[in-house]
Amino acid sequence: MHAPPAVRVRGLEKTYPGGVRAVDGIDFTVQRGEFFGLLGPNGAGKTTTIKILATLLPKTAGRADVAGIDVDADPRAVRAGIGVAMQEVGLDDLSKGRDFLVLQGRLYGLGRAEAGRRADELLELVGLAGVGRRRIGSYSGGMRRRIDLVGALMHQPAVLFLDEPTTGLDPQSRLAIWEYLDKLNERGVTILLTTQHMDEADRLCQRLAIIDHGRLVAEGTPAELKAGVGxxxxxxxxxxxxxxxxxxxxxxxxxxxxxxxxxxxxxxxxxxxxxxxxxxxxxxxxxxxxxxxxxxxxxxxxxxxxxxPSLDDVFLHHTGRQIRDTDADADTDARVWGQWMGVNRQ
Amino acid sequence: MQILRESSYIYVRNLKTWLAQPWMIVAAVLSSAVMYLFFGEPLRAITNLPGFPTSDYQAFLTAMVIVMAVVFSGSDMAMVLLTDIMSGYVDKLLLSPVNRFSILLGTLAIGATRAVAQVAAILLVATVIGVRFAGGFPGVLAVTLATTLLAVAMGCVGLIIAVRTRSVQVTVNSWLLFMPLAFLTSAFMPRELLTGWFGIAVGLNPVEYILVAVRTIIIEGWMWEQILPGLWVLLATCAVLISAATFEYRRATN
The missing domain is CATH 3.30.70.100 (Alpha-Beta Plaits)
Structure with a gap:
């Protein structure tokens, strides 16, 4: 019997209170071990899709399975098997880096010793071993992203959801994050990443789906998509x-x-x-x-x-616009809590 | 058991966060000490009024200092929670497979801890300035326990404010909501001496009954007919506010 795919989305829809349709019937599948990207401008519905898959947001219609588990049927089982790093880095500034990681591990059921060992290993992996005992509030933007990212890895999830993992970072930090993500994927972690950066999608993703106005407009490997331009x-x-x-x-x-x-x-x-x-x-x-x-x-x-052709040309080909022209509906500040509070964001 | 274990992780994290801000603790203790300074000595002559239940105004004031600190701790609680919501840290906790009520429990438990620490500090200051507790050591324990429960109830109000409004502006000013609860009481003068609309309003304030019970234990001892109404009101307040906060929290996280 075949293992179910890491992520399977069918006819997924999300309409926010107020009638804004952020996700408008999308289908895609991410195979186990794959590095898959959702590429699109702000407001395209990428973050909403990730939040639904991460069980942070209820969907309006359709179906979403993670590792064969329906996100609505057993959200806790889904959460236990995934790691999530959202665009809005949710960190505890007063906590020390290592303490933050250990707590993350404990919340996922790791024993104290195991959580400590794993925290040290991950701090080493992302070059933060020297600052693990410093408060997170003193970290730079790049360091915060890295600690947030490894926080999502403490329990060794099989599937990792990353929402714009390098937005706002300097080129050096960006490159460092890319290298870590490559390493993780080589170790067998399935990664679903959202990005609005063509170079990031091109560099990292084995397969891509281009999303615009809540709909998937194209899907394939970067080479296939570029070939599709003509x-x-x-x-x-x-x-x-x-x-x-x-x-x-x-x-x-x-x-x-x-x-x-x-x-x-x-x-x-x-x-x-x-x-x-x-x-x-x-x-x-x-x-x-x-x-x-x-x-x-x-x-x-x-x-x-x-x-x-670049992925810029692919996006232009499918949407008639360039991605940088389409930043109109910013979803960058949307917080999950905002959804719960009935705040109309996307 | 799992929920308790998970709550303990959240609790320890909240405790570390609190201890990482020593000025918060110093300010809480100082504000209570200042209450004695500002109100104790200048209003001492009130005890000469006919019908005043004690000649020791500092002892009379102790209940007010404790209850006021605990009531306003609800506002602190709102700010603590809002900070975690705004930073996205609550989202991070909710992304983990822990029971959502572990997060609630860990949050309310730190409110209780803060209250115990603050009440203990006030009782220490009271002892140093010569207040004698008529209820004895069991009275001190009872006062600590009762006001800790009140702190949890007020923490629930804070939680509802933070979760409902998600607004720094509203949350920072939430002390305004707690003010009438703290001041529309017989904090400075026995209720029998209060007249007009103030007297009526005091009668409608649930905190008043709790204050009277606490004060009775401190200045008169175990006078059950004055203590019991406060106890019932305290238990009812806790039941209502904990249920309301749980409902609000469930609504917000589902």
């Missing part, structure tokens, strides 16, 4: 015509687009500042043809670059 991107930057001193002739856009669309390997063209971008299956093979076609059409080309 191949490589060849960008031609226009050079100045001999008689002109500043930039491209406006007519170049139309001329270049017409010339490129005539090429059989070009799937799509998009205007770019002072240039044009063509989507092709194989950028290396298409580049000489594109250069030749533009030259024949009389469009001067200053530079030609071939790139593979």
């Amino acid at each position: 191949g490589d991107l060849v960008r031609a930057a226009f050079g100045p015509r001999p008689a002109e001193a500043d930039g491209a002739d406006p007519a170049d856009d139309d001329t270049a687009a017409a010339a490129l669309r005539a090429l059989p390997m070009v799937r799509q063209t998009d205007a770019a500042p002072d240039g044009i971008t063509a989507t092709v299956a194989d950028g290396g093979a298409a580049a000489p043809e594109i250069l030749r076609a533009l030259h024949a059409a009389g469009v001067p080309v200053a530079a030609l670059t071939v790139t593979s």
Whole structure:
């Protein structure tokens, strides 16, 4: 008999009091041992989804199972098997780092000696061994994230939910967290991470679901998602015509687009500042043809670059917007308690 | 047993948090000592009024100092809990597989501990300035126990305020709610000497009956006809407020 997947979500919906529909019927499955990402802008429904899976928030409809257990049927059993680090780091500033971890362990049923041993091991893992006896209130932002993260690992959960684990961190701390997460995943921990950072999703996740306005708009490995955009991107930057001193002739856009669309390997063209971008299956093979076609059409080309699509392009492809333009409905300050109090947040 | 074990973890954590803020403790003790200083000596002449039950005004005042400290501890409790809610620490606790009522129990237990410490400090100050306890050592124990129960009840009010409002603004000013409970009493003068609307309001305040019982034990000893109404009111207040806090907590965490 097969073990159930780490996370299985079907038709999940969440409507907050006041009618805001934060999650609008999503389905996804995370296999055991997988590093899975939910990628989307603020307000997309990522945090709400994680909170439902972590039993912190009741769903409106659908079904959510963690390690085969329905989150509604047995929330305590779900909690016992998962680790959660939310975006709003919930720490006790007056507590010392090691004491905080030991208490976490005790709350998950570890014995005193075992909790102490595990706390020391985890403090070592995240480079906080030297400050374990300092109060958490004196920690930097990066240190707070790390202690919060390892707090979620004290009981060695099989599934780890991380809500924007590196938001607000400096690049060095971010990189350190990424390395720890890689190590954990290599040890067999299933990780479900939410992020609004394309580079993070690309660097860490084996599979991704892109979420926007509470719906999943695409799902696959980063490579599959990028391939779904339509191949490589060849960008031609226009050079100045001999008689002109500043930039491209406006007519170049139309001329270049017409010339490129005539090429059989070009799937799509998009205007770019002072240039044009063509989507092709194989950028290396298409580049000489594109250069030749533009030259024949009389469009001067200053530079030609071939790139593979990024996840930014994937998001743009599926939503028509860039992720950084869509930060409108901030869910960053939402606290679970706020939901219980009937505060309408997402 | 598991719920007790879990509660003890939360309790120890709360205790450490409290002890990590020594000024909170010093301020609590100082404020009580200052009460004696401000009200004890200047109002001593009140004992000459006909019908005043004792000639020792400091002894009369001791019940007021204790009850007032305990009533206002409800406001402190609200702030302590709100701090944990706002920092997200309560969420962290709720993410663990512990019984949610362990968290409630651990929180109320620290309220009780703080009350015991504060009442003990006040009784010590009272002893140092010469107050003699008519109820003897059992009286001291009874006063400590009763006011600790009152502290738990007031802690429940604080908990409801913090959980309901989740507002720093409201919680910081919640002492306003506790003020009438503490002051609409015969704290400074026996009830027989209070007249008009104040006298009526005092009669409607449950804390008054508890105060009278505590004061009776201190200045007159085991006069059951004055103690029993306070005991019943105390038990009823505890039952109502603990039930209300439990209900509110259940509503908030489900």
